[in-house]
Amino acid sequence: MRFFSDNAASVHPAVLEALAAANHVDTAYDGDALSKSLDAAFSELFETPVTALWIASGTAANALALASLCPPHGSILCHRDAHIQNDECGAPEFYTHGAKLLLGEGEGAKLNPVTAAAALDAVANDVHRVQPHAISITNATEYGCVYTPDEVGALGALARARGFGFHMDGARFANAVAHLGCSPADVTWRAGVDILSFGFVKNGGMSAEALIFFKPELVGATHQRRKRAGHLLSKGRYLATQILALLEGDRWLANAHLANAKAQVLAIAAGTRLLHPVHANELFLRMTPDEGAKLRAQGFDFYDWAEREVRFVVSWDQDDRDIAKFAAAIAAL
Amino acid sequence: MRFFSDNAASVHPAVLEALAAANHVDTAYDGDALSKSLDAAFSELFETPVTALWIASGTAANALALASLCPPHGSILCHRDAHIQNDECGAPEFYTHGAKLLLGEGEGAKLNPVTAAAALDAVANDVHRVQPHAISITNATEYGCVYTPDEVGALGALARARGFGFHMDGARFANAVAHLGCSPADVTWRAGVDILSFGFVKNGGMSAEALIFFKPELVGATHQRRKRAGHLLSKGRYLATQILALLEGDRWLANAHLANAKAQVLAIAAGTRLLHPVHANELFLRMTPDEGAKLRAQGFDFYDWAEREVRFVVSWDQDDRDIAKFAAAIAAL
Amino acid sequence: MRFFSDNAASVHPAVLEALAAANHVDTAYDGDALSKSLDAAFSELFETPVTALWIASGTAANALALASLCPPHGSILCHRDAHIQNDECGAPEFYTHGAKLLLGEGEGAKLNPVTAAAALDAVANDVHRVQPHAISITNATEYGCVYTPDEVGALGALARARGFGFHMDGARFANAVAHLGCSPADVTWRAGVDILSFGFVKNGGMSAEALIFFKPELVGATHQRRKRAGHLLSKGRYLATQILALLEGDRWLANAHLANAKAQVLAIAAGTRLLHPVHANELFLRMTPDEGAKLRAQGFDFYDWAEREVRFVVSWDQDDRDIAKFAAAIAAL
């Protein structure tokens, strides 16, 4: 029973059906009818006109977003535990041609206006220092915490006040929205977000994320960058259809509710072991190596995250009986 | 009836079945059993130990190959009509961090040792000039012509003599092998090719190409480059399974034989209009705008390629009755 | 007697005097009084407000100019014999983060509107092709020919019509102006040039070129790019003072007149051997290896440029007696 990562989860049956349904001749790249319908589909979801591009990975989506917000000689403020800093092998640096990530602090991998301003203000404004141009946050965060619309809005106001772009890495955006119960608009553009990497792969998709531009002018050279990164796949309709299948009937949200709910079962079992509030589908627990070994001996797989700290990630498609067994095993430690 | 591009073709049913069959939990990225089986599958096909990586696009596969063969301050010799020069929005320059493409001549978009040496020898060997480090050819070429093993071998010998790497863009490698009737090994590593971008998408696949390293040491930092380009997709098993499905029972070759055969039907109809020999699944014809309009009026779609020149691309899945109608329409011009 | 390159020439005595005169404490980088006076000095020379930066090399000046005119996914049209294409080890590609050079034709290394349009029009306007964003010409050219204001203006009009930037590599701009007898303004901004690399090193300077922006908005991130390239030297006053010394009393123009005049002496001697008109201080001659050997045996050093082709470059400081001897030796062949 795998609690390593929601990347290991299966693909939602509706996605497979959509792939089969799309299996006929159509225009190549993103000129097909399905790809062309993404703007409208996301504009409806976000209650505002947006430009939406399919991208085969969250790393590429993030890096393209950052490249549209920050020049090579600039920096992007993010939390020191951000995925873009730690888990993308330098994709932001590659796509931006060498911009820096400026690291900020905050509980649960969340920046806040105080920590953000502290990091930004430490950079003297001259030609010798790499100047910040953007802020990037992850929602839900790398520690499974969720920024509320107000929290996002406070950072959005800071970004706006300084003339910065504002990006949200939403690899688990669905889990965040499911937790918040708000409109997707409330926690994005209404709170100042300019570009959202909207993750589908961890949430029932196969190989398609959506990159959402709330300000069309920020698309800029993203089409060229996507192409020259080899991310303008030649049969784009098979990416678009995955996304559309998950948008249909709000499957994306239903899946996220499932994953979050299953995570809550484990959270209750984990009790005081929890290192962060469990808002989404990730749990971080205090655990000795011996305790970890006991769980593994019972067939539960997961990552050691730090010394005496483990991470569990729950997927939308995990069997509730497995969840129950795991909860029992955790409680019994 | 679309003769624009084999990128528009549908996906082979076996690929869809394979996707469904792979739809269960497995390790993320390329740690799953399917991804791990690619090396063995291609080693068998190529009769030599190879390292094989899935890549979601041919552009990314080419660019990764070139980045492993050429430093930022080097150049890669290719034909002036090469896809890497004209159709990838600078992906080679992006992935290599600014290497140049050195352009050579040759009929049918084919380099040969004479034209290759002419281009290479024009570069004085000093620190002021960007020095060539690699040769890249496309087989089948951008004009639908196929390099024979001997022709590849002559360029391979040149590359070896100069200490260069040698890459083959095989977006339509299957069509080339189908035409040649040789072993895949004969026209690649036995002829000196170091790295092959082996295309599956135009030939029945959905979103997976294979990057084949005949010299394991050339893999070098390709894993890191793939990751930082956002091309280490998190559910890699869905790419691996596409490739494996097309390798199974040599479907890749059967599909290519189909496409080539259908192209031959059109070639016969085209007769003296043909601008290049039709080895694979592409045809380039002399055609006046009036003639083109007549064909289009009958429902046949295709690209104008140059002045009084059109391109037809035939896909493996096109209906033989459409092919017959198109042949008749061409012959009737 | 060296006719290799004007890079080998000595430094004008006034430049050395200026260095000594500047040898006192002042603000670092480009905050000193001398650096700050460059804008005014060049604005007067060019009869329009300009922004002027010192740069330690022509290669860096060119590359910074191109980086301000062309994004990583764009291309710059230049002549196929341009210095930026052949003699800078890929500096344009490095500074632009991978832009391409689009190569055009023309006698004497000069582009013209017909050859420029031919090269530009061959690039289809879609996301797959690297799109041109700028034109760069060299005046005097790499074959020692000079563009007239009208010729520059015709290319400037083309650039403007297409929304491109327009750069002039003026490594031997002084020689061009000396030949033309026009105002520096006539052959630059009045003819549509946006940015000029104004060379001083080949013309009496030691280590300072000037980068002139005729449109202040194009300076953009040039200050940041100069810094991050390590070209914001910490004691910039020693660069500024070199330039100011050569501007004073139009020494830059006097030196260029000297070099051009000496070149004319050789040009007369060369007669029908000349492969290009001699407008500036470079000569290209037909010459057999035997003839070349004869000259070298008499102590004259120069480059073989191509098969049966040699290049002589004359410097402002060469002794007229050496010139006379060389002329005689050439005539006597």
Next chain:
Amino acid sequence: MRFFSDNAASVHPAVLEALAAANHVDTAYDGDALSKSLDAAFSELFETPVTALWIASGTAANALALASLCPPHGSILCHRDAHIQNDECGAPEFYTHGAKLLLGEGEGAKLNPVTAAAALDAVANDVHRVQPHAISITNATEYGCVYTPDEVGALGALARARGFGFHMDGARFANAVAHLGCSPADVTWRAGVDILSFGFVKNGGMSAEALIFFKPELVGATHQRRKRAGHLLSKGRYLATQILALLEGDRWLANAHLANAKAQVLAIAAGTRLLHPVHANELFLRMTPDEGAKLRAQGFDFYDWAEREVRFVVSWDQDDRDIAKFAAAIAAL
């Protein structure tokens, strides 16, 4: 009286004399006799065969060194107060094509094996994380502290144990050696340093630093990188001669002794205000805004470094009477 920066200092008279003495025709770029003599001169100084290149700025020297030690997908460990992190506008990221700087801790801007290992060990060894490839330290540090040979050696041993390259930013290397009284070899290659940026500009030079490779194989593509960065100046002899003039009779060391001694005068006056030991020519003092204003009112200029913290930098050429006045003024606060 300026205590801003040793970048503002004048040039040693011997350097100006050397420039004048070099003012004759010679081969361009680095083919001249002076440039060619650098290897021997530095090999003698360092008691081992080295390769030495002139570079016009310390930023470029550092960036070229790092580019030879770290690939685009790697990282370089440095102190969080390092010049390469804070004062080069991203030059390391530009020259390395996007490598990251991994930041470590330590008093006085000095890394040590414990803090270095802590930073390095926090990076999991997988393809998702940017892997460290090199360590870079500054000696004397950005806080005017000097690493001893033993301290350097401990980090050198760590670098060697992990297979990393080891770079020393020696913008004030002369001041460090003057403080230590050791052989330059002891604190560089004998302690494991692979490449040294040896600063001359702050210490009597005009526009030439030396990049010293203690392992010739690490030069690699540095010549190409220097050229494509526009740092292969065409009249290199005027850079080489500056360095040779400062090496002659150990002027570099005498100048550093002067600067350090003058700094000691101020250090004694500063007493308990000092925030770091004064090993070289920089002082960091606790100081209220009022106190700073008093000093400035007496004609002393310097930087506010942080809240209630100021920096003084002493140059080799400052008048001892000014130093005495400043010392008195500080003591009188």
